[in-house]
Every structure is written in structure tokens, then in C-alpha cells.
Amino acid sequence: MSFELRDHTADVGVAATGERLEDVFAAVADGLAAASCDAIPDDGGDRFAVSVAAESREALLFDYLDELIYLRDVRTVLPVDNRVEQIDGSDDGEWRLEGSARGIPLDAVDAREIKAVTYSEMRLEDVGDGWEAYVVFDV
Amino acid sequence: MTTFDAGDVTLEKVREYVWEIPQEGEMRTPARVLASEALLEEISEDKTLQQLKNTTHLPGITKHAICMPDGHQGYGFPVGGVGALDAENGCISPGAVGYDINCGVRMMKTNLTYDELQGREEELVDSLFANVPSGLGGGGIVEAGVDTVDEILARGVDWALEHGHAVEDDLLHCEDEGTREGADPSKVSQKAKDRGKNQIGSLGSGNHFLEVQRVTDVFDDEVGEAFGLEEDQIVVLIHCGSRGLGHQTCNDYLRKIEQQHKGLLDRLPDKELAAAPAGSQLAEDYYAAMNAAINFAWVNRQLIMHRTRQVFERVFDRSWEAMEMDLLYDVAHNIAKKETHTVDGTERELYVHRKGATRAFPAGHPEVPKAYRDVGQPVIIPGSMGAGSYVLRGGENSMERTFGSTAHGAGRLMSRTQAKNEYWGGDVKQELEDQQQIYVKAQSGATVAEEAPGVYKDVDEVVRVSDELGIGDRVARTFPVCNIKG
Numbered sequence: 001m002s003f004e005l006r007d008h009t010a011d012v013g014v015a016a017t018g019e020r021l022e023d024v025f026a027a028v029a030d031g032l033a034a035a036s037c038d039a040i041p042d043d044g045g046d047r048f049a050v051s052v053a054a055e056s057r058e059a060l061l062f063d064y065l066d067e068l069i070y071l072r073d074v075r076t077v078l079p080v081d082n083r084v085e086q087i088d089g090s091d092d093g094e095w096r097l098e099g100s101a102r103g104i105p106l107d108a109v110d111a112r113e114i115k116a117v118t119y120s121e122m123r124l125e126d127v128g129d130g131w132e133a134y135v136v137f138d139v
Numbered sequence: 140m141t142t143f144d145a146g147d148v149t150l151e152k153v154r155e156y157v158w159e160i161p162q163e164g165e166m167r168t169p170a171r172v173l174a175s176e177a178l179l180e181e182i183s184e185d186k187t188l189q190q191l192k193n194t195t196h197l198p199g200i201t202k203h204a205i206c207m208p209d210g211h212q213g214y215g216f217p218v219g220g221v222g223a224l225d226a227e228n229g230c231i232s233p234g235a236v237g238y239d240i241n242c243g244v245r246m247m248k249t250n251l252t253y254d255e256l257q258g259r260e261e262e263l264v265d266s267l268f269a270n271v272p273s274g275l276g277g278g279g280i281v282e283a284g285v286d287t288v289d290e291i292l293a294r295g296v297d298w299a300l301e302h303g304h305a306v307e308d309d310l311l312h313c314e315d316e317g318t319r320e321g322a323d324p325s326k327v328s329q330k331a332k333d334r335g336k337n338q339i340g341s342l343g344s345g346n347h348f349l350e351v352q353r354v355t356d357v358f359d360d361e362v363g364e365a366f367g368l369e370e371d372q373i374v375v376l377i378h379c380g381s382r383g384l385g386h387q388t389c390n391d392y393l394r395k396i397e398q399q400h401k402g403l404l405d406r407l408p409d410k411e412l413a414a415a416p417a418g419s420q421l422a423e424d425y426y427a428a429m430n431a432a433i434n435f436a437w438v439n440r441q442l443i444m445h446r447t448r449q450v451f452e453r454v455f456d457r458s459w460e461a462m463e464m465d466l467l468y469d470v471a472h473n474i475a476k477k478e479t480h481t482v483d484g485t486e487r488e489l490y491v492h493r494k495g496a497t498r499a500f501p502a503g504h505p506e507v508p509k510a511y512r513d514v515g516q517p518v519i520i521p522g523s524m525g526a527g528s529y530v531l532r533g534g535e536n537s538m539e540r541t542f543g544s545t546a547h548g549a550g551r552l553m554s555r556t557q558a559k560n561e562y563w564g565g566d567v568k569q570e571l572e573d574q575q576q577i578y579v580k581a582q583s584g585a586t587v588a589e590e591a592p593g594v595y596k597d598v599d600e601v602v603r604v605s606d607e608l609g610i611g612d613r614v615a616r617t618f619p620v621c622n623i624k625g
Contacts, residue, residue, distance in 0.1 A: 007554035009185045009212040036275070038585055055398065066390050073334040073383045076276040106276030112344040112583050112625060113275045116238040116386040119393065120214030120411035136214055138238045138386070139345050139555060 003031035008136060012114070013121075016133045022084040024124070024131035025061060025097065029068055029082035035137060037111040040080050045104035048075070050082075052097045058124050060087070060095040061133065065117035068101065077103030078111050114139055143176070145183035148192070156604050157540075159203070160188065165408070166195040172206040173541070175604050181552055181596055185212040187219075193408045194222050199229015199417065201482055201489055205541055207496050208604040209550030209596060213237070215411030218495035219550060223542045226477050226488040230403070230414035231422050233392040233429070235492040237473040240388060240429055241436035242347075242380030244519045244547075245313075245469035246530065247444050249462050251373040251455070253353040256620060259454060263351060264578040264621040266450050271349055271443055272341040274582030274625035280304075280340025280442045288332045288384075288435075291339065292324035295434030299441045309441060312466040312510060314498070317437050323427035327384070328391045335384030335435060340442030344586055344625025347379040349443065350521075352528060352617035359614045362532050365514045366467060368615045375464075376528060376617070377443050378521055380473065381436035388432050392425045417490070426490075429475065440469060467530070468508075468517035472497050472547035478506075480542055491542050499533040499545040499611045507533065518611045520602060522549050524579060524622045525571055525592030529602045529613060536609035545611030546602070549595035562588040581624045590624065 001023035006013035014031030018024030033040060052067050054060040068079045079101035089095030115138040123134040141152035150158040150172060158179060160170040170191045174182055182188065187210050194204040194216050201223045210219030215234035224230055256263070272278050281287070281304075291298050296317025299305040310316045324332075342349060354372045357363035368374070381388075396413040397404060399421055404413050415422035444466065448459035455462065475492045482489075500507050502515040511517060515533035522528045526549065537543045553561070564584030571577040571592075581587045605611040 005556055007556050009187075009554055010218055010551045011214065012555055059394070059397065063394070066387075070330055070334060070383075070387065072275075073337070076337075078275075110583050110585070111275045112586050115345070116390055118214040118238075118411055119234075119413070120409060122410065138214060 001027040003027045005035055011136055011139045013136050017130055019130045021087050021131055024133045025064060026082045026084040028133050028135050033080045036114050037078060037109050045102045047100050047102050050099045050101055053094050056091055057095060060097055061124055062117055064097055075103055076106045078106055078109055079103055143179055145188055148188045156608050160192060167200050168195050168203045170195050170204045173608060174208045178208050178600060182210050187212045187217045190217040196407055197224055197414055199225030201225060207546040208601045209546040209548055211550050215409050216494045220494045221496045221541055221544045222492045223489040226417050226490050229417050231425060231475055231490045232412055232414035233389045233425055234411040234413055235494055236475045237494045238386040238389045239380035239473050240385035240432035241471045242473040243471040244378045244521055245440050246467040246519050247375040247464055248367050248467050249373045249464050251462055252371045256373055260578040260621055263454050264580045266454055268580040268623045270450050271446055274344050277341055279338045280446055283336050283339055285332050288336050289324040291438045292327055292431035292434055293322055294318055295437050296441050299438050304442050304445045309466045313469045319430040319433040321427055322430035322434050324431050326424045326428035327388055327431050331384045331387035334387050338382040342379045342625055343382055346590055348622055348624040350376045350619050351621040352376055352619050354615055355618045356616040362514045362614045366517055374617055375447055376521055377440050381432045384435050385432040388428050395421055470497050470519050493544055495547050496544045497547045498543055499537045500543045501533040501535045501537055518545055520546060520548060522598035523592040523595040524619055526598050527616045527618050530615045531611035532614050534609040534612045541610050545605045549598035552596050553594040555589045558589045558591055558594045562591040564588040567591045577619045578621045586624055
């Protein structure tokens with residue numbers, strides 16, 4: 001799994017790939033962390049659980065990233081080293097994600113605020129041998 | 140007919156500085172770009188024009204979707220976009236307001252001159268930086284429980300007045316006197332309130348800042364006098380919004396619209412344009428929540444302004460009243476407001492969405508505060524931290540041409556990633572200090588690089604076009620002295 005930060009006039013785009021759906025979700029989340037902070041420390045901070053449910057795969061990705069931004073503000077930590085253990089569901093019912101992140105206290109890093117995840121140009125696609133995603137974040 | 144070829148889009152020149160994208164396909168109206176050819180060249184380099192065309196797909200769009208001279212690519216709606224959507228048969232779009240509800244600018248005057256400040260810049264910038272929370276996780280001036288957040292959401296600056304963070308005169312110089320009607324805290328989610336309660340009175344990061352400036356030019360003596368501006372005077376400009384509370388509110392309603400009005404959403408070319416049909420429960424709920432977030436942002440800027448008064452008191456050893464640190468005006472540039480406009484001779488109620496655009500009502504308009512009704516409302520246009528900012532007044536053509544709107548800033552030209560490759564924060568800071576005597580202090584060096592003067596359009600040209608079009612007339616220009624940011 002990997003991600004790349006892409007040019008956007010005012011905001012920032014994250015393009016990510018992953019072998020499994022779980023991997024591409026975690027890669028976008030790591031892209032969000034990288035867009036927030038140029039030098040993420042290798043250790044420090046406690047790991048916390050992240051759980052999200054939504055009505056579709058795309059909505060689950062949106063809500064997952066929204067939840068990470070929410071947790072950043074209320075826990076005052078930068079979520080890094082994102083792990084997505086499991087994604088289950090179907091579009092007839094509900095999609096669920098279970099994962100975790102390591103939260104580095106914000107006063108220990110030189111980080112800037114990403115305001116929000118957007119649906120603008122969002123793409124989440126099964127490309128046969130893995131998954132690709134593209135997400136624009138509001139800075 | 141003169142045309143401008145922007146690749147996939149061809150624009151037709153209507154008159155000087157007015158370009159039209161003709162209606163085609165699913166577009167409900169034409170779209171217009173207000174720009175000189177030089178600005179249009181820049182505007183056409185990213186996806187601004189496509190995003191502008193997309194906004195004309197929104198139900199109830201009236202006359203045309205309009206891009207201001209500082210327009211650039213955003214998400215869904217372009218930044219610098221104005222869209223007036225019918226309040227009875229149209230819709231309201233959280234994405235077209237933006238995440239940072241009531242992101243805006245206020246300017247506070249002083250009676251200090253630049254001479255009196257020179258030599259104290261470092262002391263002032265250090266003291267402002269130490270006392271005005273900025274950056275990520277920097278807390279707020281007020282630490283509050285949810286009850287307090289609810290009061291702020293309901294009452295706006297009136298809450299600040301009661302708690303000693305404002306004076307009566309501040310309310311009289313703010314749009315809607317600092318309290319938005321129809322705000323309902325119960326329509327703002329608990330998550331949004333949880334994010335907001337630690338951020339009341341904080342700048343945040345990105346392009347938000349507090350800047351001490353000097354007035355370099357007054358172009359219109361009569362209006363300058365009405366605004367209380369004169370050359371060499373020190374003023375303070377504050378740019379920030381509704382922080383996490385506003386961002387969360389936007390996302391909460393985008394998701395609700397996706398779940399409840401999927402039919403409408405599926406007909407729109409960009410999911411970020413998600414809109415609630417006028418008259419639906421969700422449209423009413425979003426409008427009430429957005430109004431509450433507007434109040435939150437006003438209180439945010441008010442607390443920062445009042446704290447700035449206290450910092451000046453300590454640095455200059457005088458009371459803020461003696462330094463006449465009075466609010467000139469506060470303008471929002473991410474907002475939707477139900478307004479009455481005359482369209483083809485008929486009065487209509489419209490949700491006027493201004494995303495990266497500023498209301499610019501002219502002289503005589505009943506919604507301009509009494510203090511400025513004879514000359515038109517002040518419009519504050521911040522430039523980059525190495526260039527001038529401007530004070531305009533609402534122009535007499537604004538109601539007819541732009542639903543009473545003009546630009547909101549210089550407008551970005553270069554992406555943040557490219558900016559970081561081209562500039563290093565430390566160099567930018569040193570150059571500003573050595574060459575232009577501008578003192579910058581930021582939480583993050585990367586922010587300084589991303590906000591380097593070279594990443595923005597030419598604010599002088601943006602303002603010139605606004606002035607020529609008569610939508611916002613130049614009154615005064617200011618130039619940075621000290622700048623703090625996240």
C-alpha cells in the first residue's frame with residue numbers, strides 16, 4: 001500500500017493504492033497525516049481504536065477520514081500509522097470498518113490543520129489486482 | 140464577437156471584464172467570469188471553469204453562476220463563486236458554502252501611526268503570537284462547556300458582549316449586528332460542538348492570519364473619512380472562520396443530503412455540490428445550523444480582536460480606548476444568506492451562496508449598517524503577507540451584476556505542494572523582514588512557505604477589475620507590518 005500527495009490549487013489531493021480494500025483506506029489515512037505534517041515521528045503516542053459504519057464503500061471512506069479529523073480535534077493528537085483491520089458489508093445493508101491509529105500529541109509535532117475530507121473528485125475503484133483511491137482534502 | 144479559448148471551454152466577451160460561458164447540455168443558465176484577460180489566463184489554468192459550469196446544474200440557479208476576479212479551483216463550487224438559488228423552488232448547498240462556514244475578515248482601526256510602531260515590531264509580533272491561539276491543537280481564548288457553545292451558537296457577539304469580550308459599538312459595526320437570525324444550536328451536531336468547544340477564539344492554520352498593517356493610500360477621501368481611515372494609520376486585520384465546528388457541520392449535512400435526497404444528488408455532476416431542496420426539512424435544518432455556525436465564527440473573530448486590544452495595551456502602555464481600537468467592519472466570505480433581489484423586474488427570495496466572495500452592498504441598501512448606509516458597506520480584501528490588502532466599498536453596480544458581491548482576496552495561483560518545493564519558510568520570513576520590514580511569526584515553517592507571496596494572484600489587478608466593474612470601489616490600501624499565523 002502506498003500514497004502520493006497531488007497538486008491542487010488551494011487544497012491537497014491524496015492518491016493511494018492497496019492490495020486489499022483495508023489497505024487502500026489506511027493508505028489514504030496515512031496520506032492525510034502526511035498532508036498535515038512533514039516529519040512524522042517514528043514512535044510516541046498511544047494507539048486508539050477507530051470504528052465507522054456507513055451505507056456504501058465510498059461513504060465509509062468519507063466517514064472514516066471525517067472520524068480521524070474529528071478524533072484529531074477532540075483528542076488533540078495527530079492520527080498516524082493508520083491500520084484498518086477489517087471492512088465488512090454490502091450495499092444492501094451496512095459497511096463497517098474496524099481499525100486503529102497511533103495518536104501523536106499535537107504539541108509534539110509541527111502539524112497544520114486539514115479542515116475536512118471532501119467528496120470532490122473522490123474515486124474508489126477495484127482495479128483487478130488491488131484498489132485505487134483519490135481524495136481531496138480541504139486545507 | 141471576441142472569445143477566449145480556455146481548452147474545453149470557450150468564453151464569449153459580453154463587455155469589458157465580463158465573460159460568458161454559454162448555456163449548453165444540462166446547464167440551467169449561462170455562467171459568467173468577471174476578469175481581465177490576464178486574470179482569465181490564470182483562472183483557466185485549473186478546473187475553475189469546469190466547476191463553475193457544474194454549479195449551473197443546481198436547481199433554482201438564477202441568471203448565471205458567477206466567478207469573481209480572484210476565482211480558483213475549489214471543491215464542488217469554485218472559490219470566488221457566487222450562485223443565487225431560488226429560495227422557494229431551488230435549493231441550498233452546504234458544499235457551495237464550504238467547510239469553513241463564515242470564514243471571513245474583520246478590520247480594527249487604531250489611532251496609532253506607523254512611526255509610533257516602528258522599532259516595536261518584534262515585541263508586538265511576539266506578544267500577539269504568544270497571546271492569540273493559532274495552529275493545530277493550540278486551544279482557544281475561552282475554554283467552554285457545551286452549554287456555553289450553545290449560547291454562542293444562538294446569540295453570536297451578543298454573548299461576547301455579556302461576557303466582557305466586546306463593547307456595544309462592536310455589534311453596530313458587524314453584519315447583522317453580530318447575531319444571525321434563525322440560528323438553532325439544536326441543529327448543530329454534538330460532534331461539531333465537541334470540536335468547537337476547545338477552539339473558541341483561535342486562528343487555526345492554512346491561510347488564516349492576524350496582521351498588523353499600515354494604511355499606505357486612501358483613494359477616496361470622502362469614503363475614507365466615513366470609514367475613519369487615513370494614510371499612515373495602523374490597522375489590524377483578522378482572517379479566520381468557524382473552526383472545526385463549521386467544518387463538521389458542513390460534512391454532517393453533506394452526508395444527510397446524500398442519504399435523504401439521493402435523487403437530486405445523482406443529477407449533479409459533482410457530489411460535493413450536494414444540495415437540499417428549498418422547503419425540505421433538511422434545507423431548513425441546514426440553514427438553521429449554518430446560521431449558528433455563522434454566530435460561532437463571529438464570536439471567534441470578536442474574541443481574537445478583543446485579545447489583540449489587550450496585547451496593544453501592554454505593548455503601548457495605553458488603554459485600547461485611548462488608542463481608538465474600534466471595529467471598522469466584519470465581512471463573511473463563505474456563506475449562504477436568504478436575500479431579496481430584483482431579477483428581471485421581479486423581487487425574488489434567493490439563497491445567495493458566496494464561497495470565497497464578499498457581500499458588497501452599495502449605499503442606500505437597508506442591510507448596510509447605519510454607520511455606512513450613505514457610502515456603502517466596507518469590503519475588506521486581504522492580499523498575501525507580502526502584498527497590500529484593500530478596503531473597498533460596495534459598488535453601485537453590484538446588485539445588478541453580482542447579486543451584491545465582489546472578490547474576497549488575491550486568490551491562489553500555485554498549489555501548496557508546489558509552493559513547498561519552491562520556497563522555504565525560513566527564507567520567506569527573512570526576506571520579508573529584510574526587504575519589506577514585515578515581521579512574520581508562525582507555528583509552522585511549512586505554512587509560511589505555502590502562503591508565500593508568490594503563490595497568490597496579483598491582488599492589485601483583482602481590485603482594479605472590481606473597481607472598474609463598479610461592484611466594489613477602491614477606498615484604501617494597507618500594507619503588512621506584523622503577521623502571525625498557524
